[in-house]
Amino acid sequence: MHKSFALTPSQTYLKNKLDERQSSGTYRTLKPENDLIDFCSNDYLGFARSSVLKQNIETEVQKYPSASNGSTGSRLLSGNITYAEDLEKEIAAFHQYEAGLLFNSGYDANLGLLSSLAQRGDTIILDELIHASAIDGARLSYANRYSFSHNDPDSLEAKLKQAKGNCYVVIESVYSMDGDTPPLLEILNLTEKYGAHLIVDEAHAVGLYPSGLVNELGLQNRVFALVVTFGKAMGSHGAIVLGSNMLREYLINFARSFVYTTASPFHQLAAVKMAYQLLYNAGQEITRLKNNIDLFKNQIQTNDAFPLLNSNSAIQCVVLKSNHKAREIANILQHAGLDVRAILSPTVAAGTERIRICLHAFNTTNDLTLLTDTINKFINA
Structure with a gap:
C-alpha cells in the first residue's frame, strides 16, 4: 500500500495552474x-532539410580540425574566436549594416537588446502582437512601456506623443502568428518625426525577402537595429543584432544574455555561415x-x-x-x-x-x- 503525501503549497499551486489549463482546453x-x-x-x-547544406557544413567543419566541440565559455572569457567575429562582419555586410553581434537565439537577442538599451525614464513602444521575446526584453528594462494597436500608425503616434527620454519602437517585418507586414515606411517616418529609434525583428521575413524587408525597401540606413534569426528560413540556429559599431560595443558590455552565457559552438557558427552562402544563390x-x-x-x-x-x-x-x-x-x-x-x-x-x-x-x-x-x-x- 502506497503512502500518500500531502502536497506542499508550491506543489498545490503548480497542480492548480495545470488543472486550469486542462479544464480550459489550453494545456500544452x-x-x-x-x-x-x-x-x-x-x-x-527547405534549408533545414537540405542535404547540400548538410554536406557544406561538414566540409566547412573539416577545414578546421582544431576547432573545439564546445566553445568552453562566454565570448568575454574563453569562448570568442576569430571565426565568429569574421562571420559577424560577413552577415553585417550582407544586410548592409555597419556591424553585428551574434546571440545564441532570437529570444536571447531581443532579450539582451531591449533589456540593456532602454533605461529608467526612457520609453519602449511595442506593437501589440510583437513576439514574446521582445515583450520580455522590454519588461526587464526599467523603461516606460507602451503598446500600440497592431500595424496602426495613428495608435503609434498617440503613444509617441507620450514618450519620454530615449524612445525605441519595436516591430516585426512579418508577424509570426498573423503573417502580415506592417506599413514599415510610415512607421519609420513617424519614429523619425518624434526622434524615436526603430528596431525591426526580421525573423520571418528573411527568405521570402533574401536579406529581409528592411533591406528590400532600402531602409537599412534609417533603422536603428535589426534582429535576424537563423532558425527559420536559414535552417540553422542563433541570431544576430545588426546596427552601428557603437551599438555592437554597447551590447558586448551591457547585454546580459550575451555577457553571461556560453558562446555558440563552432559547428553552429559554421552552419550559419554555410546557410548564408546557400542564401546567396537561393x-x-x-x-x-x-x-x-x-x-x-x-x-x-x-x-x-x-x-x-x-x-x-x-x-x-x-x-x-x-x-x-x-x-x-x-x-x-x-x-x-x-x-x-x-x-x-x-x-x-x-x-x-x-x-x-x-x-x-x-x-x-x-x-x-x-x-x-x-x-x-x-x-x-
Whole structure:
C-alpha cells in the first residue's frame, strides 16, 4: 500500500495552474517528429532539410580540425574566436549594416537588446502582437512601456506623443502568428518625426525577402537595429543584432544574455555561415516559395465565418474563432497526412484561434491541392 503525501503549497499551486489549463482546453504538450507533409515548420526555403547544406557544413567543419566541440565559455572569457567575429562582419555586410553581434537565439537577442538599451525614464513602444521575446526584453528594462494597436500608425503616434527620454519602437517585418507586414515606411517616418529609434525583428521575413524587408525597401540606413534569426528560413540556429559599431560595443558590455552565457559552438557558427552562402544563390527556392504562396491563396475558399488573414508571406492563417474548431480542423488535416497545427488562446487572443499554415519552397502542387481541398471542404460544409 502506497503512502500518500500531502502536497506542499508550491506543489498545490503548480497542480492548480495545470488543472486550469486542462479544464480550459489550453494545456500544452510536446509532440515528437512525424512523417506528415510539412505545413508547420518555419523551414521556408527547405534549408533545414537540405542535404547540400548538410554536406557544406561538414566540409566547412573539416577545414578546421582544431576547432573545439564546445566553445568552453562566454565570448568575454574563453569562448570568442576569430571565426565568429569574421562571420559577424560577413552577415553585417550582407544586410548592409555597419556591424553585428551574434546571440545564441532570437529570444536571447531581443532579450539582451531591449533589456540593456532602454533605461529608467526612457520609453519602449511595442506593437501589440510583437513576439514574446521582445515583450520580455522590454519588461526587464526599467523603461516606460507602451503598446500600440497592431500595424496602426495613428495608435503609434498617440503613444509617441507620450514618450519620454530615449524612445525605441519595436516591430516585426512579418508577424509570426498573423503573417502580415506592417506599413514599415510610415512607421519609420513617424519614429523619425518624434526622434524615436526603430528596431525591426526580421525573423520571418528573411527568405521570402533574401536579406529581409528592411533591406528590400532600402531602409537599412534609417533603422536603428535589426534582429535576424537563423532558425527559420536559414535552417540553422542563433541570431544576430545588426546596427552601428557603437551599438555592437554597447551590447558586448551591457547585454546580459550575451555577457553571461556560453558562446555558440563552432559547428553552429559554421552552419550559419554555410546557410548564408546557400542564401546567396537561393533564387529558385525563393521563386518556388512565392509561387506556392500564390497557389495557396488562389485555391483556398474561406468565408466571413472562417476568414483567411491578410498575408503575402509564407505564414497563412485561417481563423476558426474557437479552440474547439481550431483543434477539430487541425485533427482532420493531420489525419489527411498534413502537419498543420492549431494555435489556441491564450497564445492568440480569444476569438482569434486559428490554424497556422507555413508554406515552403519544397511543398508540391499536389501537397497544396490536398491542403486547400481539405480546408475548403471543412469550412464550406
